[in-house]
Amino acid sequence: MTYKNPIKLFFSVISDKRFWAFFGSALLVSVAYMDPGNFGTDISAGSFFNYSLLWAVWLSSIMAMLLQYLSGKLGIAGYSLSEIVKLKLQNKNYILLYWVLSEFAILATDMAEFLGIALALNLLFNIPLIFAAIISLFDVLLLAILVKRGFRTLEYAFISFVSIIGIGYAFELFFVRPNLLDIATGSFTLTLNSNSLFLVVGIIGATVMPHALFVHSWLNKNKQKSSKLDKITANEFHTVDTFLSLFVAGLINAAILIMAATSFYGLSKPILTITDAYLTLGPLFGKLSAIIFAVTLLFSGISSSITGTLAGQSIMESLTDFKVPIWQRRLVTRLLNAIPVVIAIFLGVNPLNLLVLSQVVLSMLIPLPMIPLILFTSDKEIMKDLVNSKPIKYLSIFFATIIIVLNVYLLLTVI
Numbered sequence: 513m514t515y516k517n518p519i520k521l522f523f524s525v526i527s528d529k530r531f532w533a534f535f536g537s538a539l540l541v542s543v544a545y546m547d548p549g550n551f552g553t554d555i556s557a558g559s560f561f562n563y564s565l566l567w568a569v570w571l572s573s574i575m576a577m578l579l580q581y582l583s584g585k586l587g588i589a590g591y592s593l594s595e596i597v598k599l600k601l602q603n604k605n606y607i608l609l610y611w612v613l614s615e616f617a618i619l620a621t622d623m624a625e626f627l628g629i630a631l632a633l634n635l636l637f638n639i640p641l642i643f644a645a646i647i648s649l650f651d652v653l654l655l656a657i658l659v660k661r662g663f664r665t666l667e668y669a670f671i672s673f674v675s676i677i678g679i680g681y682a683f684e685l686f687f688v689r690p691n692l693l694d695i696a697t698g699s700f701t702l703t704l705n706s707n708s709l710f711l712v713v714g715i716i717g718a719t720v721m722p723h724a725l726f727v728h729s730w731l732n733k734n735k736q737k738s739s740k741l742d743k744i745t746a747n748e749f750h751t752v753d754t755f756l757s758l759f760v761a762g763l764i765n766a767a768i769l770i771m772a773a774t775s776f777y778g779l780s781k782p783i784l785t786i787t788d789a790y791l792t793l794g795p796l797f798g799k800l801s802a803i804i805f806a807v808t809l810l811f812s813g814i815s816s817s818i819t820g821t822l823a824g825q826s827i828m829e830s831l832t833d834f835k836v837p838i839w840q841r842r843l844v845t846r847l848l849n850a851i852p853v854v855i856a857i858f859l860g861v862n863p864l865n866l867l868v869l870s871q872v873v874l875s876m877l878i879p880l881p882m883i884p885l886i887l888f889t890s891d892k893e894i895m896k897d898l899v900n901s902k903p904i905k906y907l908s909i910f911f912a913t914i915i916i917v918l919n920v921y922l923l924l925t926v927i
Contacts, residue, residue, distance in 0.1 A: 522752055534750075541583075541728045543812065546764045546812055547721075548809060548816070550765055551628070554768035555769075556784070558777060559784075559789075560707075560782070562777040563694045563770065565712060566698035568712045569766045572715050575716070577754060577758045579720050579882065582885050582889045583732075584728045585747055586885065586888060587731065587732025591729065594830030596884070596888050598830060613877060614722070614827045615828075617874060617877040620874050621816075622821075622845050623866060624816075626645070626648055626846060627853065628786075629813035631644070632813060633647055653839075663734075673814065677812055684767065685767055685771060688771055688774040689774070695770060716915070722823075726826055727819060731826075821845060890905045
């Protein structure tokens, strides 16, 4: 496959009206990279190390762009990731095991989104966390309404969600007035020591979520069927779609870290949690700043959990013969996560501690989609003209190795 000049490709694609009809799949996926789990990591990084870990945010965004590009490209070639795994595994027992492990990844992902929604409701409306957790169950109605109106409506909704998060953090940066020179220094100066290593691992090693790799191929496969574009053109559109969407996600993650660095670095009391950040922003920059922060957390949780549900639906459809309405699947997933959260609250345990368990599960399961994705997109028989070039193949292997090594380190550290 030959590649055009990236700048010419970008401008030729965005000037093509067909692109804006194709645009959207990567946007649905991008919210996986600005979910409540990212909020916590970025806030800690800024609070403890000022701007010095910004480079890790940009590096993780580049890794995400490449791996999501591979996933979406597989979909354009005609396969969802789960579907091609099933074709290659063939053995029913292996397929069943792969499906069960994949579902664990979906559950672990949804735990962070569920807790993010509940925490945002608690902060915004002072609702006790247990009632906020119960109210969070009803976001299934939003998904049912959006899906019923079609995927294009869902994509428009996500444009709104991401816009609210992005505009919210634009306001936050306006309130806190960050130092531009320090931002530039932190973005381009690679600083790492034994104290910051754990957070760098959290930013980079836990960047790529299993559900994001699964769902992008499924979304693009369905979109390619309806678009009537040739595969080369569709892949060009997909490349720009992925770049734009993941670049915005990277900007938002950087904005979270910058806000935390400007607001919380050097305070006598360390900011350890999202709740600490909310309670500290109000006295420093006014109640509106704290409210905007909680609203962005709410929309982050809602949008990320919808993406996780779509991923679960794609996995189940491809690997099994089960067929259930997507809203029913969302309800079951949410109930399964609500049970341990409610029990933890009743026992007096901070339910946010369950986030640690969910991140351990995700660290263990990230190779599940990532390794097959790189193997299959490098297979000429599967990909035809869209097969990975050697530079893309080797770079993706390099990134995957870094992510797996860092996740192993994160896993061992947590244990």
